[in-house]
Amino acid sequence: MLSIKNLRASINGKEILRGINLEIRPGEVHAIMGPNGTGKSTLASVIAGRDIFEIEEGEIIFRGKNLLEMPVEDRASEGIFLSFQYPVEIPGVSITNFMRTAVNEQRKYHGLDPMPANEFLAKMEEKKRMLDIHAKLANRSVNEGFSGGEKKKNEIFQLAMLEPALAILDETDSGLDIDALKVVANGVNKLRRPDNAFLVITHYQRLLDYIVPDIVHVLFDGRIVRSGGKELAMELEEKGYEWIRAEA
């Protein structure tokens, strides 16, 4: 589904990603772990298409298409979803309006007519129920005045609404208490299907107790230095990142 080959990316002349190789197949959950400042969030941003990064080398092929040639919104319509570490506030724009615009623009990209209003509202209700979100989201502005937990739940809600092929969760666990973490993780688990995949970026092993990965990668200094099964996460938790640092 996603194939990253020798990806090198920099910001302001400083190289952050120094040759990333990654293969994700449908139905898989990948976790990327690593200490702060090693390029985890950069990788997420580069896949999504944030243009503050310069791509020096390499390719990202997603379902047969070259992502690097596409603008951000086309990548989204192709099925890339990024759950932001720090979701931005958009004052005055209701979540309903925001989601409807997103759903319909993505439908337009695929040559479909806009979703009828009642169908859309029904879908919103269904997803809220599925995710155990009780808050009255509809009339609130996107992320405005949300608590940390609410922002992350809102990201997962959008994930449910947009049904992407690949969801990248960038430090979704940061700033969450255990209850919110469970809601988020349960949501993700309910959304897992044989035809979609997840890339979970996290600093701690905690989240992986709830979202169990198939493959764990350790990112260090812009490179994936180790890959393995879920036991790798346990090992990391036990030995700490110093262990990797020593090895690298």
Next chain:
Amino acid sequence: MEGITTNYNTKETLIRLFGENRPEELPAMARLREQAMEAFVQNGFPHTKLEKWRNTDLSRSLNHAFIFPLEPASDGTEPEDIFRCDVPGFNTHMVSLLNGRVIDQGNTLPQAAEGVIVCSMAEAFEKYKDLIERHYAKYAGFGDNAMIALNTAFARDGVFIFIPDNVEVSRIVQTVNLIHSTEPVFVQPRNLVIMGRNSSLRLVMCDDSVDNNVGFINSVSEFVLAENARLDHYKLQNKNDHSALINNSAFHLEAGANLSTSAISLNGGLIRNETRVLLNGRSSHADVLGAYLMDRHQHIDNQVFIDHAVSDCTSNELFKGILDDSASGVFNGHILVRKDAQRTNAYQNNKNILISDKAVIDTKPFLEIYADDVKCSHGATVGQLDAEAMFYLRSRGISASNARMLLMYAFVAEIVNRISIPELRERIDDLVKKRLRGELSVCDQCVLHCNSREQKIAFDIDMSKI
């Protein structure tokens, strides 16, 4: 355009005086005076039909049979005879001006050897012609400002400060501008402060009355801060009710320069502070602060213009005031963010409390913005003391009058607490308290008048708990 006319033909007297008293000086200086005089003659004294003077009327202040001292007084008055500044622990290098002329008290600055100059403008005109030529009248333009024009036409003396590159002046420089005359007197001091790269200075400028006579001060100060210079500047104004004080300050900041200027106005018949800050070099910063406590028929007018001419500069403007009795206040803040001054961060706020139904405030916080990547915000409030806080204090057994005072004090403290010279801060703090109790108005010494520390009685409450 017609200016104000007075019963005493003040404008005509000035025109005559100008013709009769031409000092011997360089042709360039003489030309400058002539141009300035022309500008003044054309515009006259500013009047209330001008947008910028709408709420400040000079006509009463000007309506006196003024004398215009241009030469030093010859009666041998020593400043110490009439005035004593005695802030505990406030060790400053003091320069006294009497009726606009610097009085030589024979004290020298410890750092004179490093090239620091603190002297009278009269001396600087003679001795430092290069510096004068390069900087004098370059920052306070008189094209649109008749009061600066008038000052430029007549300027004879004031305080001159020069600090070479990389010199940090350790002693606080204090200027005390005294008016002492049996007749109504009109004086026009002119100050110039030139700061080299990476230099720093703390400067306290006091304006005081020593008697109850009529005085009109039209003062102009120019400050130029080269790269990374730091100036910590205070204006302390404590004038009698018969005096008028027009204070034009122009600050020119080059890259990385840092300015903090505070105007503390405690008394004065009519005070107008016009502050212009030009942020001319990247990453320069200006704090422009003010506090005013006015009562009776006093009038305070703060005009602040901050010109963000280049990118990456920051400015922070906060003026707070309390007006009692029939006092009137004006605040006119204007932030200009020029095209290309990207990543500007500018903040402007004016907060007022009126404690009488006869007091009046006019506030105009303006923003004029031509760049898009900016963070600018401004605010203005006019109100009274917080009723809930009043109730809270009284529920703890504090009398209504003490509670009012406490809250007023807390309101002004936001400015006072930002004074970075501890001795000065304590002193101003005391003065604010005294002022709020109505004690200072009977005081006839300087704004720093005092001999002993205040006994803390009514204010012995931790305000942070309210």
Next chain:
Amino acid sequence: MENDPNNILDEVTSGEYKYGFYTDIEMETAPKGLSEDTIRFISAKKNEPEWLLEFRLNAYRKWLSMTEPTWAHLHHPPINYQDIIYYAAPKKKKELASLDEVDPELIETFNKLGISLEEQKRLSGVAVDAVIDSVSVKTTFSETLEKQGIIFCSFSEAVQKVPELVKQYLGTVVPSDDNYFAALNSAVFSDGSFCYIPKGVRCPIELSTYFRINAANTGQFERTLIIGDEGSYVSYMEGCTAPMRDENQLHAAIVEIIALKDAEVKYSTVQNWYPGNKKGEGGIYNFVTKRGICKGNNSKISWTQVETGSAITWKYPSVVLMGDNTVGEFYSVAVTNNYQQADTGTKMIHLGRNTKSTIISKGISAGQSNNSYRGLVKMTKRALNSRNFSQCDSLLLGDKCGAHTFPYIKTENQSSIVEHEATTSKISDDQLFYCNQRGISTESAIGLIVNGYAREVLKQLPMEFAVEAQKLLAISLEGSVG
């Protein structure tokens, strides 16, 4: 790079004016230029009583002694007042009994604007008093309104039908010498709307008028007078679209609102006069005086405006809070693009006790435009325990435009509270990226964010108008119809 902000801004700010077309209707016009004779011509044409002619002539004489104001943050070439036709009317054919009798070309014009009379009449229950150039052509729903004693008709008609009401209130809120443009209007006003809601009546429908400028070299000088008698309520809407023109056209309207005891008047505008082309040529000069007075205790006047058009907008809908416990509100969205200039805001004059005013202003500047908020809040000595809250925000799209805020606050008593806040911002790259990542194009994202930014104001509009307003914001900024 496709995400280059300049390209995107160019794209989204390059929307062409949608309503640019011109209807050919035979005109009956006054000769060019302004003189006492022109005024007599207009007055005679309208069969006005002597006192109204005197009112006009008085205003004209005052106007002659006045000069054009220069204090606004606006720049334009001098206006030649002698080069303007001060009266133009569609030729009257006969009294119209039904819609079928209206000039088909006129109906066509309205249809292009999306305001078909039939449509409006059948679907939304809105009474429409449509004004083309200076004379009201058709009034609908008058019977329904008449039953309740509501008078809603053209100004000229009111002069004939209820002259004593017009005489009692005309010029009482905006005196004929109030300002240069008000004096001009008072001298030459052609037509407009008149509305009277009797005591205790809640007007059951939204009253609406569409203004259009339709002839070359024709200045429009509308005059609107709205009177809410004791305990009445009315929501009044005014909307404007104007056809494309090369010459600049002057528009100097006056709106007066009187709210008596316990009355409430809500006035909403969507203004979309022709703004000029992308080079800044042409477009309407809009110098408008709008003012309401809360005359009786407990009355309320609320202005809501969405300003997207005109080359120049000079407009300060104001409220004089005369009665005790009265309420004044001003909600505004002003969009400027290309070379448009807007200097707009409000005045809240607090005279009565316990009076309250709220000001919410959202300015959006794009292209090379300049957008200024100018507002006065005045608390007089008598206005004890009064309150004002003002929030004036600016949003800048691009680095070639300007956004300015000029609030004036004057307080003369100690028990009143005035609060003013303002911020200036741009659409952040983070917001755009967030929207893009959800599959929303940059163009739609800007539309979405701008509408969100203006939401506080848009929600004040009646439903029918809110939709149109959102569309206009989209047209003004996105280059496509939403």
